[in-house]
Amino acid sequence: MNLQDIAKIREVNPVVVNYANFVTPFLVANGLNAVGASPIMSDEVSEAEELVQLASAVVINAGASRKESWPLMNKLCEAANQYQKPLVLDPVAVGATQYRKALNLMLLEKYHFDVIRGNIGEIAVLAGIDWQTRGIDAGNGTGDMSAVVQACAQKFKNVVIASGEVDYISDGQQVITVHNNTKLLPAIVGSGDLLSSIVGAFSAVAENTLDAAVTASLVLSCAGERAAAQLDQQNRPGSFLSYLLDELANITPEQVQDLMKIGEA
Template sequence: MSFLSKVRLANPLVHNITNIVVANFTANGLLALGASPFMADALEEVADVAAMSGAVVLNIGTLNEAAIASMVKAGQAANRHGVPLVLDPVGAGATPYRTDVTAKLLGELQLTALRGNVAEVANVAGERWASKGVDAGAGEGDVIALANKAARKLNCVVIITGKEDIITDGTRTYIASNGHSILTQVTGTGCLLSAVVGAFLAVSGGNALEAAAEALSFYGVAAEIAAEAAEGQGPGSFQMEFLNQLSLVTPDIYSSRSRLQLIEQ
């Protein structure tokens, strides 16, 4: 059975501590997919919420000290209870504060998956890559080698997104090439993707790399179909249609359109 089918059968609870820009879009995207979003960031309850969830997704998009303390507590509870843990290090490398917070979280928590743009993952891997705020800038380098380096360093699945997405555990690497450039015109499509990865990890049965790879490919297929349906219209129509497709893409539609490749290394 596909991981997509498992998500829709299990309707996993996904605990998000995320930024103020994308919270609503993330919750709606998870609902459309067939998961159950729970946004909770109060220090008093995050350990309880993490422990009862199928996955925990941390996102540093709009940081403050209270959120950081809650992320550490939620992440530690996830680690204690064997709950998959995802980090989206939004803007790591863009300011020293974001870089430091990312390093602190990585020092205290064992991730199941890290998902970021190339600049963010380069920062985590100890390499340099241009960034512009929360967006990756133009840069040069071997993106697959970068992903591998980060995965080995963190001992988790690392996902670098862009025109093509790289998903690796440091040993085996997938390239997911579905998607559409209009995704870059809607804020939060990266953040929602990190939450969708969480939903797939919740049903991975310990097979995190394959579940994450399918999540990336599924997301790209939904975007492609949404872009076709909203062709000639703007990003607002695309955003709405994308939410529709997250719920309408079936496992059959997914497998007929998916371009997911396990590469030789």
């Protein structure tokens, strides 16, 4: 990846259109702003195409949606593909209900998503691989995460991120692992949604999608490590949330270079 993209985002301020769930949009919007992107959310299908045209990336968060919003999601995806804007899917809790599964599979069948970002349980559902989960968490599957992510990326011909204690990222061939982390990131409801949107932001400036995914994963996890360090690793999610936004607003290529622990699986 090219860590200079961290600086580039702050120059370009790419507009990222988010179809957001109603639980976490404030965190997502402020996190995007902190890394240097310009977030915009919409709830109305008739403005979707124009928003995509002025945007540099589109992120679909498929958590807590309603059927009445399918036309909006469809239009955002259709326009993203038509105008060749990077398109990211976050299949929140796709294993929890038939509705969520149907929605995600419909979107994946009709449109090309450049990136899918979920936890390993969600990625396994999309890949069609059995994994133990209640549907809303990563689950306790003990399979080969690397193989799951790779299979999903091959199936949808894109880049897939299964984020967790270790992030597994694959373009269907390589599998890159990001080992930076803190227990405080999963303690925040919405940190996954935020990662998906940051992937969108980096897709707008990176040379290729795999680079965007790896850089985004590094930015969030390294900012998380720095925020947790300010708390001496104490389990204080409220303070962590503030410090995480602080760190996202200041993270530099050099800081990530110093902290990053990546590998290939």
